[in-house]
Amino acid sequence: MPQISAIKTSAVRVVFVLFVLLGVTSCSRLQRMENQMPAADREFIQEVRYIITSEERKRYVSLSADERVAFQRDFWKRRDPSPDTERNEYKEIYFSRVREANRLFRSEGREGWLSDRGRVYVLLGPPDHRQVYPMGYSFYEPPVEVWNYGFFPIIFVDRYQHGKYEMVKANAYYLNAVARAQIMLNEPQQAMQQEERMDFELETRPSGDGAVQINVMIPYRMLLFTRKADRYEAEVMIRATLNDTDKKQVWIMERTYPFSITEKELATLSRGYAVEFQADAETSGDYLLTVRVGNKGEEKVFEKSKTIRVR
Numbered sequence: 001m002p003q004i005s006a007i008k009t010s011a012v013r014v015v016f017v018l019f020v021l022l023g024v025t026s027c028s029r030l031q032r033m034e035n036q037m038p039a040a041d042r043e044f045i046q047e048v049r050y051i052i053t054s055e056e057r058k059r060y061v062s063l064s065a066d067e068r069v070a071f072q073r074d075f076w077k078r079r080d081p082s083p084d085t086e087r088n089e090y091k092e093i094y095f096s097r098v099r100e101a102n103r104l105f106r107s108e109g110r111e112g113w114l115s116d117r118g119r120v121y122v123l124l125g126p127p128d129h130r131q132v133y134p135m136g137y138s139f140y141e142p143p144v145e146v147w148n149y150g151f152f153p154i155i156f157v158d159r160y161q162h163g164k165y166e167m168v169k170a171n172a173y174y175l176n177a178v179a180r181a182q183i184m185l186n187e188p189q190q191a192m193q194q195e196e197r198m199d200f201e202l203e204t205r206p207s208g209d210g211a212v213q214i215n216v217m218i219p220y221r222m223l224l225f226t227r228k229a230d231r232y233e234a235e236v237m238i239r240a241t242l243n244d245t246d247k248k249q250v251w252i253m254e255r256t257y258p259f260s261i262t263e264k265e266l267a268t269l270s271r272g273y274a275v276e277f278q279a280d281a282e283t284s285g286d287y288l289l290t291v292r293v294g295n296k297g298e299e300k301v302f303e304k305s306k307t308i309r310v311r
Contacts, residue, residue, distance in 0.1 A: 030057065030058060030061060033061040033062075034061050037061065038065065041060075041065070041068050044060075044068075044072055045057065045060065045061075048075070050119060050122055050123055051079075051094070051123070052075070056075065059071070076088055076090070076091045079091070093125075094122065097113075097121060097122045097125060098113045098122055100121065101113035101115075101117075101118035101121045101122050102118070104117075104118075104121065105117050105118045105121075107163050108163060108164050108165070109163075109164070115164070115165070116156060116165060116166050116167040117145070117156055117165050117167075119167075120147065120154055120167065124149055127147035127148055127149055127154075128148050128149055129147070129148040130145065130146070130147050130148075131145065131146040131147075131148075132144075132145050133145070133146075142157055142158050142159050142160070142161055143157070143158040143161060143165075144156070144157050144158075145165060148224060153224065154167060154168075155167070155168040156168070199302050199304060200216055200217060200218045200219065200222065200272075200291075200293050200302060200304065201215075201216070201217035201272075202214070202215075202216055202289075202291055202304045202306060203215040203217075204289065204306070204308050206309075206310065206311055207278060208311075210280060210281045210282045210283055210284060210310055210311075211278050211279065211280050211281070211310070212278070212279050212281065212289075212308055212310055213276065213278055214240065214276065214277055214278065214279055214289070214291070215274065215275075215276050216238065216274070216275045216276075216291060216293065217272050217273070217274050217275075218236060218272050218273045218274075218275065218293055219272040220272055220273065222272075222293070222295075222302065223236065223259065223273060223295065224295040224297075224298060231260050231261065231262055232260070232261055232262070233258065233259065233260045233261075234258075234259045234273075234295065235256055235257070235258050235259070235295065235296035235297075236256070236257045236259060236273065236275070236293065236294070236295060236296070237254075237255075237256055237257075237293070237294050237295065237296050237301075238253070238254070238255055238256075238257060238275060238277075238291065238292070238293055239252075239253070239254045239291070239292045240252070240253045240277070240279065240289065240290065240291045240292075241253075241289070241290050242279050242281055242287045242288070242289055243287060243288045243290070244281075244285065244286075244287055244288075245285070245286055245287075247288075250281055250282070250287070251279050251280055251281060253277060253279065255277070256296055257273075257275055259273055281310040283310075284309075284310050284311050285309070285310060286307060286308070286309050286310075287307070287308055287309075287310060288305060288306075288307055288308075289305065289306055289307075289308050290303065290304075290305040291303070291304055291305075
């Protein structure tokens with residue numbers, strides 16, 4: 001349903017502001033102003049803590065009591081994917097996830113939706129794939145859970161084996177991807193458009209004798225990582241074809257590219273994973289190059305085509 005798609009992101013769907021995950025309050029003055037508000041107004045701030053922007057929060061505490069009532073109404077209306085109907089699917093889904101998170105993660109000694117797993121569940125919904133390692137990745141390691149949203153994994157670790165799972169925060173790639181989710185959740189229509197535009201970069205250059213050099217840059221948010229010891233690994237499937245003007249296929253390549261990197265290395269890279277290969281057309285002319293990229297074992301693929309001239 002389009003209403004659900006508006007709140008639930010892909011490979012990212014994946015996306016919320018870093019200060020929300022870390023529970024950081026940016027301004028002590030703002031906190032004092034909130035503490036002076038009536039209990040009902042403070043309750044609203046707590047209920048929407050994961051989705052309210054810093055600008056909205058500052059504005060809310062500066063309003064009069066009557067103005068806050070109107071603000072709350074407009075707050076949900078701005079996020080309604082179908083504002084012309086009586087139902088607000090965004091609001092319904094948000095609070096249903098809060099209730100479900102409270103049910104699923106109540107064993108951590110606090111309301112489930114306030115735990116790390118609860119926060120992710122509320123904002124991104126149930127994961128596409130959930131891997132549970134009660135004994136860790138190997139014996140004598142703390143319990144681990146890996147939630148995959150499309151191509152993007154989120155890792156939780158019960159470091160002290162007390163049933164309290166914390167999201168891994170050391171990886172800069174995770175934090176960058178997570179930071180984008182707040183924008184997507186607060187702008188559902190734009191988020192849908194952004195998801196549709198998510199793809200890889202494709203560049204070509206002639207290399208002589210009827211050949212062309214192909215460069216593919218795959219953003220990290222498209223890669224499905226798994227952790228092995230201190231490294232993060234992925235396997236990328238690339239299929240590329242050349243068709244002539246008569247739509248006859250003259251060249252094809254299918255290959256798996258293994259990718260392995262440490263957290264430290266991943267944090268220093270920004271553009272993505274680069275792959276290079278050469279296509280041989282044998283004769284000069286115009287050709288249609290089509291490249292498909294996907295993770296090994298996943299059905300979803302991204303495709304891009306472009307017309308190239310081979311000399």
